[in-house]
Amino acid sequence: MSEPSAPVEPIARQPERASQPILQAEGLSKVFEVRGGDRFGRKHPVTVLDDISLTVRRGESFGLVGESGCGKSTLARCLLRLLELSAGRVLFDGVDLTTLDRDELRALRRRMQFVFQDPFASLDPRMTAGAIVEEPLEIHELGDQRERRQAALEMLADVGLTAEQARRRPHAFSGGQRQRIGIARAFVLRPEVVILDEPISALDVSVQAQVLNLLAKLQEQLGLTYVFISHDLAVAEYFCDRVAVLYLGQVMEVADRSALFSDPLHPYSVSLLSAVPVPLAGGRARRTERPQPIGEVGSVIERPPGCPFEPRCPVGRGRDICRAERPPITEPAAGHQVACHFPGEVSVHGARRNGAGTNAGDGDGTAHPGHTETAAQ
Amino acid sequence: MDELALSVRNLSTVYDTGGSVVHAVRDVSFDLRRTERLGVVGESGSGKSALALSILGLIEPPGRVVEGEIVLGGRDISKLSDRQLGAVRGKEIALVLQDPSSALDPVKTIGSQIVEALTVHEPDLRRAAVRRRAAELLREVDISQAERRLDDYPHQYSGGMRQRVAIAIAIANNPRVLIADEPTTALDVTTQAQVLALLDRLVDEHRTAVILITHNLGIVSDFCDSVAVMYAGRFVETSGVDHIFVAPTHPYSEALLKCVPNPERLAEGPLPAISGFPPDLSQLPSGCSFAPRCPVGRDLPQCHEQAPVPHRVSGPAGEASVECHFAEQRIREVAV
Amino acid sequence: MGRVIAMRVLGSVGAVFGATVLAFMIMRVLPGNPARLILGPLATSQAVTALNHHIGLDQPLYTQYWRYISDFFQGNWGYSYSDGASVRKLIGERAPATIELALFSFVITMLAAVGLALLSTYRHRPITDRIVRGASYLGFGTPPFFLALLLLIVFFSTLHILPGPEGRLGVQAAAPAAVTRMYTIDALLAGELGTFWEALKHLILPGLALGISSFSFLVRLLRANLLEVSREPFITVARGKGLRRWTAFRRHALPNAFLPTLTAGGLVLGEFLAGSVLIERVFNWPGVGSLVFDAIVKQDYAIVQTFILLSAVMFVLVNLAVDLLYAVIDPRVRIPTVATA
Structure with missing residues (x-):
């Protein structure tokens, strides 16, 4: 937008601008002490995130997808150091967040914001919408009271809420409007990176579209970088430039949208993609043709020693190398990374045409220490 | 396929909350044939869950079914007493609910909850016979070590397994009709695919008719034979399953289908979101309830004044019944 | 589960320790030197010093504390300075009266709370519900001693159907042969139905007065729990199986609604057992409460201190019992979430 002659394109769709890294995870691990598992209820460490390295580039929408327990929400919190890392580091704009003290971190937080999944739980019911949006400005001591009020009202207007609505409390709003308030609260500080943790999964289909459009519009206006967490692959495919697929706290595959969805290399990505129901005629025939997913989502408490997906993998199940060795991350094509001993051996045959999908499944995506499910054998 | 399993006529349910009357289900009629799978699609507040409970006679005060006939296997069950209905529920018509974590009693064993259904x-x-049958049911829904796992409590099962148990309970007595209210919404995508496959197998084996309630059009495509789009307590479009994806005729059906993110249409700019909100079911607009949000009828007096009657239309993917003044005109337009 | 129990027991020990330290400290900082109190205002300061030395008040605090607590757990609770009797004997004599009243009040409170909570939530009964809620507000707002007086005026002075504030039995009646020294139970054991009836009549008014505020609390808690649980999907599922409304409610709603009420029940029982100073006073109930009331007036600190400690220990024990009960009856506590396959 600096060059008036250049055609204005949505930032999210401009890979050439999205080149410098803004957020990097290097060897990030997170270990929780979890109670339970045996009859004495002793605590034992559970590795929820295991040696994750990722790079988010300035101006892009980076997707984190996976099923429940894959650690995507924990990862998001580690990326902003809302949770302390157990190992590794996170670089924000070149600064190692793990070395910062509390005040330095607080100053940096202005540039990194979070939008939560649940628009009902994340808003204080006693505050008005205006006060909720104003609060971050107060915390960071920006402007005087009049300016703050003005900024909050403008931000609310940007997300489609009127000055009259700013005087209302959260219960007076619908789910979609509450999520707009949550977005306004995060964006009023003019952050550079916003982490969107399942921002639309609690909303109705018609409202989801409104909120997605709003997010895209704001990204374009403000030149933001998004980290978009979703269990819904169709939404991630629609919204993100690059996507990382997580399973049991490890990165399975990272690629550009088009590469990942048209040519997934990891068997887990394949089974995930083919399990998504698509709202097109003839779905039943398609579904019965494609292979059934094997087993249930595993648990980080009993993570297999080799590849975490091995017990469910149509390619590697029972293979010695997959059982014994964690696959190294390779880059078979530029920008397309995969952690698999046999990348590309299954493909999405027939099942997938254009990837239109709907919000299927609703795992909340966080790893639950101390509350983990047993997998069906 | 011709034998009728369930026939619902003019069903209406209201919630009388003192100050206002919420019209949750408004004059809904439909037929369900043996082995048919009807998908009921709608957003939250469209009345789809109230419809399920109304059919089962499980609407609790302050709600009540004000009108309607529910003919199940040739018998009108809508006028039965609660005691008489008890013999029908679970036996001839059964229910699976959305959230597997709250659909089972947390302080009773899995086994006792299945046994109870029998x-x-x-x-x-x-006793021994019931227990044997309960274990069989667990095996039927693919839970291994069934005998041993009968004595587990729900919190020892994963989400997917709990939903399998809920299905086992529902099919325990071989019901004629199964109503599944968002049965896979709380599950992971891969688990969802497995649960749908399980339902597939069971309803085929038992020749059960299914009403699958969902907000997810993809699941309708994956599982159903026919579909009803529900808006503000009414079926605004009913048809065979392909019609809705090929020629969605009611403007709401079309809008609902279009606002699902489709990467193919990235270049077309913002998603075509539906403007406005679903109507307040206690203060319904006169005329068509979708009119205030409708891209077609928003500015037409006819749509605001006159409630549309069902129009039978025939499109490229079969017939449909559409509650829109412009159904005939629209089916000609969409069927290019 | 072993761990759960161990943790609870350890926590209880900690709570008792805290209570003893608190009671000990409070008594040391309260105005009035015990030696001075015992010896009277005319005693010489040498005599006070000597007595201080004799009862160990000149020792370092931790020595005093250790003596104090080992004495307490050995049952050496000291002597009442006002009448010279051992505190243990005084409390022992009066405890059965308090325990009997507490248990009686607890039973009627629980029964009434459960009954009314059921009445106002089972099926949709807006009017009953409103009445029950109103009644429970009344219980909150009325001080128990005021209610006690009100009850006496209505049922004793006006209607003459229940005895007045004359303690556990009428003046002419003789106590039954002492077994538990709770008169109702002893009367039944001895087969003296007349005495039983008499003792029961004397329990009713103080029992009601003692229970009223806890009743209000319990009925509201139970009502909320029942309402919440009866909206749970598993109730709908149970009804969907074909269960009658009451059967589904009894089998699935009641156990789940009562489980969280255990804790509250334990608190209420603990509170009742600690006795009510005012209620016992109003009804001339010869229980621990009256004893403590007199002791406070006379600054008889051996009794007050023992009473504080005993109530604390009892409270802790009741709560420990509740926690252990959870571990036994709630499968979510008993069995770990992560099942070993």
């Missing part, structure tokens, strides 16, 4: 209809069964 003994309530056959109180004279011997």
Whole structure:
């Protein structure tokens, strides 16, 4: 937008601008002490995130997808150091967040914001919408009271809420409007990176579209970088430039949208993609043709020693190398990374045409220490 | 396929909350044939869950079914007493709910909850026999080590397994009709695919008719034979399953289908979101309830004044019944 | 589960320790030197010093504390300075009266709370519900001693159907042969139905007065729990199986609604057992409460201190019992979430 002659394109769709890294995870691990598992209820460490390295580039929408327990929400919190890392580091704009003290971190937080999944739980019911949006400005001591009020009202207007609505409390709003308030609260500080943790999964289909459009519009206006967490692959495919697929706290595959969805290399990505129901005629025939997913989502408490997906993998199940060795991350094509001993051996045959999908499944995506499910054998 | 399993006529349900009357289900009629799978699609507040409970006679005060006939296997069950309905529920018509974590009693064993579904209809069964049957049911829904796992409590099962148990309970007495209210919404995508496959197998084996309630059009495509789009308590479009994806005729059906993110249409700019909000079911607009949000009828007096009657139309993917003044005109337009 | 129990027991020990330290400290900082109190205002300061030395008040605090607590757990609770009797004997004599009243009040409170909570939530009964809620507000707002007086005026002075504030039995009646020294139970054991009836009549008014505020609390808690649980999907599922409304409610709603009420029940029982100073006073109930009331007036600190400690220990024990009960009856506590396959 600096060059008036250049055609204005949505930032999210401009890979050439999205080149410098803004957020990097290097060897990030997170270990929780979890109670339970045996009859004495002793605590034992559970590795929820295991040696994750990722790079988010300035101006892009980076997707984190996976099923429940894959650690995507924990990862998001580690990326902003809302949770302390157990190992590794996170670089924000070149600064190692793990070395910062509390005040330095607080100053940096202005540039990194979070939008939560649940628009009902994340808003204080006693505050008005205006006060909720104003609060971050107060915390960071920006402007005087009049300016703050003005900024909050403008931000609310940007997300489609009127000055009259700013005087209302959260219960007076619908789910979609509450999520707009949550977005306004995060964006009023003019952050550079916003982490969107399942921002639309609690909303109705018609409202989801409104909120997605709003997010895209704001990204374009403000030149933001998004980290978009979703269990819904169709939404991630629609919204993100690059996507990382997580399973049991490890990165399975990272690629550009088009590469990942048209040519997934990891068997887990394949089974995930083919399990998504698509709202097109003839779905039943398609579904019965494609292979059934094997087993249930595993648990980080009993993570297999080799590849975490091995017990469910149509390619590697029972293979010695997959059982014994964690696959190294390779880059078979530029920008397309995969952690698999046999990348590309299954493909999405027939099942997938254009990837239109709907919000299927609703795992909340966080790893639950101390509350983990047993997998069906 | 012709034998009728369930026939619902003019069903209306309201919630009388003192100050206002919420019209949750408004004059809904439909037929369900043996082995048919009807998908009921709608957003939250469209009345789809109230419809399920109304059919089962499980609407609790302050709600009540004000009108309607529910003919199940040739018998109108809408006028039965609660005691008489008890013999029908679970036996001839069964229910699976959305959230597997709250659909099972947390302080009772899995086994006892399945056993209960059997003994309530056959109180004279011997204990060992009931237990054997319960284990069989667990095996039928693919839970391994069934005998041992009967004595587990729900919190020892994963989400997917709990939903399998809920299905086992529902099919325990071989019901004629199964109503599944968002049965896979709380599950992971891969688990969802497995649960749909399980339902597939069971309803085929038992020749059960299914009403699958969902907000997810993809699941309708994956599972159903026919579909009803529900808006503000009414079926605004009913048809065979392909019609809705090929030629969605009601403007709401079309809008609902279009606002699902489709990467193919990235270049077309913002998603075509539906403007506005679903109507307040206690203050319904006169005329068509979708009119205030409708891209077609928003500015037409006819749509605001006159409630549309169902129009039968025929499109490229079969017939449909559409509650829109412009149904005939629209089917010609969409069927290019 | 072993761990759960161990943790609870350890926590209880900690709570008792805290209570003893608190009671000990409070008594040391309260105005009035015990030696001075015992010896009277005319005693010489040498005599006070000597007595201080004799009862160990000149020792370092931790020595005093250790003596104090080992004495307490050995049952050496000291002597009442006002009448010279051992505190243990005084409390022992009066405890059965308090325990009997507490248990009686607890039973009627629980029964009434459960009954009314059921009445106002089972099926949709807006009017009953409103009445029950109103009644429970009344219980909150009325001080128990005021209610006690009100009850006396209505049922004793006006209607003459229940005895007045004359303690556990009428003046002419003789106590039954002492077994538990709770008169109702002893009367039944001895087969003296007349005495039983008499003792029961004397329990009713103080029992009601003692229970009223806890009743209000319990009925509201139970009502909320029942309402919440009866909206749970598993109730709908149970009804969907074909269960009658009451059967589904009894089998699935009641156990789940009562489980969280255990804790509250334990608190209420603990509170009742600690006795009510005012209620016992109003009804001339010869229980621990009256004893403590007199002791406070006379600054008889051996009794007050023992009473504080005993109530604390009892409270802790009741709560420990509740926690252990959870571990036994709630499968979510008993069995770990992560099942070993």
